Amino acid sequence: MVLRPAWSQQFAPGVLNELQPILPLDALTEDWAWGGSTGKGVRVAIIDSGIEASHPAVGGPVQGYISISSGPQGLVSDTSPHEDAYGHGTACAGIIRSFAPECELYSVQVLGPALTGTGMVFAAGLRWAIENGMHVCNLSLGTTKREFFALLHELADMASFRNIMLVTAANNMPIPSFPAMYASVISVAAHEGKEPGVFYYNPRPPVEFGAPGIDVRVAWRDGGWITATGNSFAAPHISGVVARILSKHPDLNPSQMKVVLRALSANMTHTTARMHSPGERNP
Amino acid sequence: MDAGKYSPDETDELARSRQVIESQAEEITRLRSRLRIEPFAEQLREALSVASMAGTIASPVTHARLLEMIVETAAHVISARAGSLFLIDEKSQHLTFEVAIGGKAQEVRRFTVPLGHGIAGLVAVSGQPMAISDAAHDPRQASDIARSLGYVPGSILCVPLFYNDQVIGVLELLDKEGSESFTPQDMETLGLFANQAAVAIEQSRTHRYLGSLIAEIVQSLGTLPEHHKASLAEQMKEFADSVAADASYRQATELALLVQEIAWQGESEMRACRSVLLAFADYLRSRPANLSDMGSF
Numbered sequence: 391m392v393l394r395p396a397w398s399q400q401f402a403p404g405v406l407n408e409l410q411p412i413l414p415l416d417a418l419t420e421d422w423a424w425g426g427s428t429g430k431g432v433r434v435a436i437i438d439s440g441i442e443a444s445h446p447a448v449g450g451p452v453q454g455y456i457s458i459s460s461g462p463q464g465l466v467s468d469t470s471p472h473e474d475a476y477g478h479g480t481a482c483a484g485i486i487r488s489f490a491p492e493c494e495l496y497s498v499q500v501l502g503p504a505l506t507g508t509g510m511v512f513a514a515g516l517r518w519a520i521e522n523g524m525h526v527c528n529l530s531l532g533t534t535k536r537e538f539f540a541l542l543h544e545l546a547d548m549a550s551f552r553n554i555m556l557v558t559a560a561n562n563m564p565i566p567s568f569p570a571m572y573a574s575v576i577s578v579a580a581h582e583g584k585e586p587g588v589f590y591y592n593p594r595p596p597v598e599f600g601a602p603g604i605d606v607r608v609a610w611r612d613g614g615w616i617t618a619t620g621n622s623f624a625a626p627h628i629s630g631v632v633a634r635i636l637s638k639h640p641d642l643n644p645s646q647m648k649v650v651l652r653a654l655s656a657n658m659t660h661t662t663a664r665m666h667s668p669g670e671r672n673p
Numbered sequence: 674m675d676a677g678k679y680s681p682d683e684t685d686e687l688a689r690s691r692q693v694i695e696s697q698a699e700e701i702t703r704l705r706s707r708l709r710i711e712p713f714a715e716q717l718r719e720a721l722s723v724a725s726m727a728g729t730i731a732s733p734v735t736h737a738r739l740l741e742m743i744v745e746t747a748a749h750v751i752s753a754r755a756g757s758l759f760l761i762d763e764k765s766q767h768l769t770f771e772v773a774i775g776g777k778a779q780e781v782r783r784f785t786v787p788l789g790h791g792i793a794g795l796v797a798v799s800g801q802p803m804a805i806s807d808a809a810h811d812p813r814q815a816s817d818i819a820r821s822l823g824y825v826p827g828s829i830l831c832v833p834l835f836y837n838d839q840v841i842g843v844l845e846l847l848d849k850e851g852s853e854s855f856t857p858q859d860m861e862t863l864g865l866f867a868n869q870a871a872v873a874i875e876q877s878r879t880h881r882y883l884g885s886l887i888a889e890i891v892q893s894l895g896t897l898p899e900h901h902k903a904s905l906a907e908q909m910k911e912f913a914d915s916v917a918a919d920a921s922y923r924q925a926t927e928l929a930l931l932v933q934e935i936a937w938q939g940e941s942e943m944r945a946c947r948s949v950l951l952a953f954a955d956y957l958r959s960r961p962a963n964l965s966d967m968g969s970f
Binding site for chain 2: 439476477478501502503508530531532533534535536537559561563565567580582604605616617618619620621622
């Protein structure tokens with residue numbers, strides 16, 4: 391028996407799986423990537439302030455709920471349906487469903503009315519999503535507390551190894567925010583464009599993708615709508631696109647997803663790709 | 674990249690894109706350098722040094738004035754009609770209005786807002802800045818404070834105040850002058866400004882606390898029953914712990930102690946120390962600003 395250093399076992403002969411070839415990168419088209427897809431079968435966790443399921447923008451049921459908060463005895467979770475404490479999560483849900491109307495939505499409520507333990511609550515919400523079969527996690531929030539750097543990094547790696555796409559909003563404050571700064575996540579900031587579905591690739595990370603998030607009309611609590619600006623609203627654009635791609639190509643891993651997104655970004659000179667909502671026809 | 678493989682149209686498009694990227698980069702550089710020379714940065718530095726001066730640190734007026742100045746200068750630089758500053762009260766989990774300027778400022782001061790409400794509350798719990806440009810169209814969506822006052826702003830720009838990775842409050846500006854909404858550049862500028870402001874607020878708070886603590890001790894010495902002395906001792910310990918936990922404060926104290934130690938050696942040692950520090954400060958001022966320590970998105 392050959393002793394191998396840790397991590398090598400999976401590369402041993404007979405253990406290593408044969409890989410299906412990926413299409414040549416420059417042959418990627420929007421039709422290949424998301425044509426005909428509605429996001430069906432893809433589970434998207436919105437780790438945020440809750441979702442108002444009755445809002446017209448959400449356009450259908452929310453498949454699951456979990457609310458996490460910090461109590462005197464530690465963290466408490468509740469899986470009964472909840473509303474949206476602010477409107478922020480509903481805004482994200484509306485944007486995601488506008489691209490992937492048949493995706494399954496799971497509301498992971500971590501932004502409540504209190505600041506106490508927000509870092510731990512946030513990490514617990516992310517862990518729940520990773521361990522409960524989610525395919526995409528929309529993280530239009532993060533923490534700036536360095537004490538959570540290692541814990542969140544571990545969770546981000548775990549998600550990446552399980553082919554779970556973490557789509558994170560970069561913080562537009564001059565202060566690093568986690569997990570948006572990690573290499574394994576799909577980090578998104580707002581660009582000035584108004585056209586839904588137009589996204590850009592930035593070859594100079596940490597923020598790799600840009601999507602509409604400036605003066606965009608988004609759903610808000612109590613059936614309302616607001617015109618808002620923030621990277622928080624750019625991330626769900628990409629989450630919606632990712633859900634739709636994943637519905638057609640469920641075996642893509644996060645690195646491959648980035649390659650697909652990059653190939654179809656609007657600043658790629660050979661493409662005019664734009665994610666249309668499924669009702670529209672691609673030109 | 675080999676431009677030859679592209680058609681003339683594509684080459685033009687590439688050149689245009691490059692121009693856009695370059696001009697954006699210039700804009701960011703310009704904003705950052707502006708931030709360093711703008712009067713508000715200067716005012717803030719002055720306010721901070723005033724707040725730190727012995728003799729005035731015990732006065733709560735100085736602290737209030739500092740907060741007021743932060744909102745005034747922010748509103749002035751970003752051209753907002755009104756603005757307010759909220760700090761988080763950890764115990765009650767409320768945002769308390771510390772300062773409000775413009776419009777109906779006097780009425781604003783009466784309110785505190787539970788963290789679970791409004792744009793300010795959302796920014797405080799999420800740590801993400803946010804702007805809204807059509808708040809007036811749906812008053813339900815405007816912040817509680819605006820609703821309670823009967824003053825519904827058209828546009829809102831709200832950024833968190835970070836100190837030591839923690840949100841300590843939020844800075845909110847209302848109604849951009851001459852425009853329907855605040856711009857992403859406003860958001861970036863206010864974000865950078867908020868960072869400086871948060872440091873000033875925390876240091877001023879520490880000094881204020883120190884001032885009132887000393888005043889209390891002086892007043893009570895000798896006249897107090899034992900149990901009250903114990904509570905004072907407890908308070909002092911708490912304060913000492915909080916100062917010890919703050920790296921920037923610790924470093925500043927360490928520096929001050931070093932200078933003090935040198936000064937105790939004698940007049941000439943003190944003069945030498947002063948001229949070395951002045952020369953170093955002069956050198957730093959003459960050097961181009963180093964921007965690499967600022968993350969950007």
